[in-house]
Amino acid sequence: MQVGFAFITCDPLKLDKSGDYTAAVPSVKTVQISNPANVENPHFILDIPAGGTFDYNYCYVQKWGRYYFLGEPTYLDGNRLTVAGVCDVLTTYADDIKNLDIIVNRTESAENKKIPDALQASQSNRQSEILNFNDSPFSVNFATDIVYVLTVQGGSHRNQPGGGENQ
Amino acid sequence: MIKGNFYPTVTTITGTGNKFTDTLINLNMPTASNAYWLGWVSEDNTSSVFNVSELEVTEDSYIFRRVNELENHNIGYVSQRDIASPNNTGLYNVFVYPTTPCTIKPAQNLAKYINQLDVKGSGNSVTTTSLLLDFAIGCKVDGESQGMTYFKTVGFAGIRAFLSAINGDTTVDIEWTINGTTLSKVISLPDLENDGYIHFDEYVNTTHVDVFITICSFMLGYSQADKDSSNTSHGISNILPVIDMHIGNDKYVVGIGGVQYRQIVPASGRYIQISTDYGFCSLNASTGQWIRPNWESANYYGSGKLVNGPECVIPKNIVSSPDGFFTFGNCLVWKRYVNQLDICRMYKPSDIYKLMGIQLRYQTSITGAGATIYSYVEDDGTNPKASWAPHVNDKNEFLAELITGNLTDDIFKSKLRLWQWDDTQWELNDYTEDKKPSYNPGDDSENVGDSVTLPSVFGVGTTNGFVTQYALRKSDIQQLGALLWTSFVDADYWRNYLFSLALDTGTFSLAGLMTFFVSLKVYPFPLVNVSGLVSEGGNDMYVGTGIVPLHFTNKLHSLTSYVDKIDGGYVRVWSSNFFGDWRDYVNTEITLYVPYCGTIHLNPADVVGNTVKIRYVIDFSTGGCVAYVMCVAPIGNTFMIGALPGQIGADVPLSATAAGEIAARFIGDAMNAGHLVGGEVGNIAGGIASGLSGNTPGAGGGNVLSGIAGVYGGLPAAMGADLAPGMASQALSMLTRSAVSAPLMSGGRGFASFGAPQIPYIQIRRGIYPKISKLSEISGKPSVGTYKVGDLSGFVSGVVKTDGINAHENEKAKIRRLIAGGIYV
Numbered sequence: 006m007q008v009g010f011a012f013i014t015c016d017p018l019k020l021d022k023s024g025d026y027t028a029a030v031p032s033v034k035t036v037q038i039s040n041p042a043n044v045e046n047p048h049f050i051l052d053i054p055a056g057g058t059f060d061y062n063y064c065y066v067q068k069w070g071r072y073y074f075l076g077e078p079t080y081l082d083g084n085r086l087t088v089a090g091v092c093d094v095l096t097t098y099a100d101d102i103k104n105l106d107i108i109v110n111r112t113e114s115a116e117n118k119k120i121p122d123a124l125q126a127s128q129s130n131r132q133s134e135i136l137n138f139n140d141s142p143f144s145v146n147f148a149t150d151i152v153y154v155l156t157v158q159g160g161s162h163r164n165q166p167g168g169g170e171n172q
Numbered sequence: 173m174i175k176g177n178f179y180p181t182v183t184t185i186t187g188t189g190n191k192f193t194d195t196l197i198n199l200n201m202p203t204a205s206n207a208y209w210l211g212w213v214s215e216d217n218t219s220s221v222f223n224v225s226e227l228e229v230t231e232d233s234y235i236f237r238r239v240n241e242l243e244n245h246n247i248g249y250v251s252q253r254d255i256a257s258p259n260n261t262g263l264y265n266v267f268v269y270p271t272t273p274c275t276i277k278p279a280q281n282l283a284k285y286i287n288q289l290d291v292k293g294s295g296n297s298v299t300t301t302s303l304l305l306d307f308a309i310g311c312k313v314d315g316e317s318q319g320m321t322y323f324k325t326v327g328f329a330g331i332r333a334f335l336s337a338i339n340g341d342t343t344v345d346i347e348w349t350i351n352g353t354t355l356s357k358v359i360s361l362p363d364l365e366n367d368g369y370i371h372f373d374e375y376v377n378t379t380h381v382d383v384f385i386t387i388c389s390f391m392l393g394y395s396q397a398d399k400d401s402s403n404t405s406h407g408i409s410n411i412l413p414v415i416d417m418h419i420g421n422d423k424y425v426v427g428i429g430g431v432q433y434r435q436i437v438p439a440s441g442r443y444i445q446i447s448t449d450y451g452f453c454s455l456n457a458s459t460g461q462w463i464r465p466n467w468e469s470a471n472y473y474g475s476g477k478l479v480n481g482p483e484c485v486i487p488k489n490i491v492s493s494p495d496g497f498f499t500f501g502n503c504l505v506w507k508r509y510v511n512q513l514d515i516c517r518m519y520k521p522s523d524i525y526k527l528m529g530i531q532l533r534y535q536t537s538i539t540g541a542g543a544t545i546y547s548y549v550e551d552d553g554t555n556p557k558a559s560w561a562p563h564v565n566d567k568n569e570f571l572a573e574l575i576t577g578n579l580t581d582d583i584f585k586s587k588l589r590l591w592q593w594d595d596t597q598w599e600l601n602d603y604t605e606d607k608k609p610s611y612n613p614g615d616d617s618e619n620v621g622d623s624v625t626l627p628s629v630f631g632v633g634t635t636n637g638f639v640t641q642y643a644l645r646k647s648d649i650q651q652l653g654a655l656l657w658t659s660f661v662d663a664d665y666w667r668n669y670l671f672s673l674a675l676d677t678g679t680f681s682l683a684g685l686m687t688f689f690v691s692l693k694v695y696p697f698p699l700v701n702v703s704g705l706v707s708e709g710g711n712d713m714y715v716g717t718g719i720v721p722l723h724f725t726n727k728l729h730s731l732t733s734y735v736d737k738i739d740g741g742y743v744r745v746w747s748s749n750f751f752g753d754w755r756d757y758v759n760t761e762i763t764l765y766v767p768y769c770g771t772i773h774l775n776p777a778d779v780v781g782n783t784v785k786i787r788y789v790i791d792f793s794t795g796g797c798v799a800y801v802m803c804v805a806p807i808g809n810t811f812m813i814g815a816l817p818g819q820i821g822a823d824v825p826l827s828a829t830a831a832g833e834i835a836a837r838f839i840g841d842a843m844n845a846g847h848l849v850g851g852e853v854g855n856i857a858g859g860i861a862s863g864l865s866g867n868t869p870g871a872g873g874g875n876v877l878s879g880i881a882g883v884y885g886g887l888p889a890a891m892g893a894d895l896a897p898g899m900a901s902q903a904l905s906m907l908t909r910s911a912v913s914a915p916l917m918s919g920g921r922g923f924a925s926f927g928a929p930q931i932p933y934i935q936i937r938r939g940i941y942p943k944i945s946k947l948s949e950i951s952g953k954p955s956v957g958t959y960k961v962g963d964l965s966g967f968v969s970g971v972v973k974t975d976g977i978n979a980h981e982n983e984k985a986k987i988r989r990l991i992a993g994g995i996y997v
């Protein structure tokens with residue numbers, strides 16, 4: 006059974022973890038998979054050298070072409086231990102996933118600034134701003150400007166100021 | 173080829189001095205092959221600990237100039253700093269690039285240098301977490317650092333590009349923080365190499381940052397693994413990235429060593445000495461191709477050519493003058509700006525956004541007056557929307573015809589720049605308010621209202637035979653009162669006038685005269701602004717069918733229409749405080765205060781970024797008005813978004829009481845002056861009493877007459893000597909007492925509204941959003957669209973269809989669930 010062990014530090018949700026683990030110094034002598042084996046949730050039975058430790062959280066099973074997250078090891082006896090694996094479907098199918106069409110909801114790289122961001126909290130207080138108009142027609146000198154309108158009955162049949170004969 | 177992990181472990185820097193000469197950097201450098209140092213260090217041959225005693229950083233010396241010297245010690249290249257500056261002493265260009273774990277940890281006084289590194293880390297340690305170092309651009313805003321200073325960044329960017337290239341990567345992630353907002357970009361290295369530059373611009377809140385990244389000299393060295401048979405390294409690793417930044421109005425080029433160059437545009441024929449301060453020229457910028465700098469001075473570093481770009485050519489139009497100066501014809505010149513902190517300045521957003529919002533990018537060289545300048549409008553700095561050769565007017569401004577349509581809302585948030593010729597050189601200035609493009613409402617208010625048809629009542633004249641409207645001044649009103657009150661000394665005049673009234677009306681009473689006065693209203697704006705105002709005519713006012721006119725000193729105006737309009741002004745709903753994103757539309761309330769009409773709520777989606785305009789339509793017969801609120805969108809559409817009724821004309825009382833008082837005074841004065849015979853008085857008095865109360869003639873005469881003294885003596889002394897007694901003085905006293913506030917939320921009512929704010933304004937109440945750092949990195953930002961997962965980067969969530977994956981169904985379901993919740997690509 007060809008199984009490569011590694012320790013990853015990146016988020017489990019990272020699609021392609023190939024750049025985030027180091028090839029571990031071989032410290033596992035033998036690897037078996039418990040029988041019957043579930044390819045998505047297998048149990049590994051490992052023999053490690055005497056006095057050794059098992060410090061891996063990730064592995065690759067060449068036979069199945071799958072990557073696995075590893076849980077806490079359970080030591081059986083001597084230098085034998087068992088550890089549960091859960092298939093990392095993201096990295097296992099990373100190349101296929103990259104080719105998938107996605108109708109995206111959120112992303113870091115293609116933001117649409119006109120869509121409200123529900124994660125952006127707003128404080129309860131408010132900022133207020135005043136934008137004055139460029140000008141106001143209501144700038145007047147009541148003492149000198151023509152500001153009164155006197156409406157009188159009749160009169161229009163006489164000469165109007167500026168208007169000549171009434172119309 | 174180096175590929176894989178980058179896990180620095182333990183490296184220490186120790187020392188007690190404040191210079192690197194006193195400091196030892198201990199680097200736990202592996203002896204494995206193809207490990208790099210990017211940094212000027214030398215190796216302790218026995219312990220893989222590098223003694224950096226040769227690495228001298230002082231305030232006035234060059235550092236990091238030795239290249240390719242440590243080839244036998246697994247050291248690649250030391251990043252360089254070419255130009256020393258008092259403000260830039262630091263270690264910011266030291267990079268570590270091992271292939272096995274390594275950490276840099278500063279100690280003691282070196283901490284201050286390491287802090288300047290500011291690579292993502294904590295405390296004084298610098299720990300890289302991926303092969304690609306993050307890079308940030310910072311700046312100074314109002315003297316306060318915003319993120320990193322960008323001269324550091326440049327080195328990072330260049331080295332990142334370098335590292336990425338070594339690794340065969342095709343993209344480089346860059347990130348910078350400005351005004352507290354983090355932005356990121358993915359740069360395509362093939363594009364960078366093929367085009368010679370990468371350009372993008374971004375809005376950080378409302379601050380516009382325009383960035384060119386140009387690799388002027390990009391000669392990759394060989395790794396140690398690529399030694400030839402003679403075991404000689406070919407490493408050159410000469411990186412000289414240049415970032416061209418537009419900050420505010422200024423344009424900067426930033427060199428790797430933290431040296432900034434600001435573009436200057438010398439006039440044709442103007443001599444510039446090629447010295448240490450000048451060194452960067454480019455030709456044919458109209459192609460968008462930046463050409464590598466030609467560093468002629470010893471202070472400048474770099475050679476070779478742009479990758480896949482043209483060979484450097486000394487600009488042909490640089491002509492040496494006899495005294496060693498040069499004139500620059502068709503090229504851009506960059507002058508080294510010595511005080512680096514100063515040139516890191518950012519304009520305040522409010523300074524930047526005093527304009528209209530059209531951005532022009534000038535991709536051609538500018539050679540002086542009369543130059544042909546090609547420009548284009550672009551949306552978000554990517555796609556030209558329109559291009560033209562703008563007209564250069566006789567003032568050497570090219571602003572005419574900038575707005576030629578096809579403008580989009582995106583462009584509206586861009587900015588417009590103005591090149592102006594100041595008789596010696598071109599200068600780049602913001603587009604100022606008084607040079608607005610045509611879509612903005614200008615002085616001609618008619619343009620704004622064209623697409624809103626105002627009511628057809630316009631043109632309904634007052635000359636309908638029933639009434640006449642006179643537009644008067646205060647002095648006219650005073651004189652009117654005087655005519656009715658004190659001019660009675662002219663016995664013949666009044667006798668004739670009163671008899672004429674009797675002839676016209678069949679009665680003979682001043683009460684009858686007063687009934688001809690339908691209303692007197694005062695408006696808070698000069699009526700000369702009304703198109704229906706008839707220019708001044710004669711001095712006579714005709715009332716009723718009066719044969720004898722009331723004669724005034726001033727020539728009088730009248731109105732030709734009951735209804736007319738005035739321009740209420742405009743404002744663009746935009747400022748530096750707008751976010752430039754969804755927050756301007758959501759959780760934002762916008763209200764408009766319209767004097768004499770009240771306030772209304774505006775829909776942010778209608779008005780943000782647009783211009784709001786008010787047009788008052790006024791009914792002069794009642795003083796009522798309607799304020800039409802219109803929105804002027806930048807592409808020329810004008811639409812109405814509100815109509816508010818209000819009361820703009822205030823009544824000056826012409827009550828029966830007032831008329832009676834006036835009449836009484838008139839009669840009293842007449843009697844006192846002895847100009848009327850008793851019979852006439854009796855008739856007048858009886859007529860007044862009849863008109864006021866309906867009493868039989870004569871019965872009330874005595875009461876009216878007896879009240880004269882009281883009324884006359886009760887006039888407020890504060891009115892002043894210029895106020896005539898009588899009707900006008902009563903009216904004006906009302907006005908004098910009217911300076912009280914009016915409720916803002918309702919329409920105006922009479923004089924009280926005169927005390928309310930007289931300038932329309934828009935109030936914006938927006939939410940306050942605390943900054944959430946790394947929000948985009950951890951949870952992405954809202955997005956929409958269909959992509960390939962692999963074309964996105966960072967956090968990605970959405971809906972996928974798992975066709976084509978050779979996996980079990982429950983694995984596919986798991987993939988769908990994980991992507992729906994979000995993964996990191």
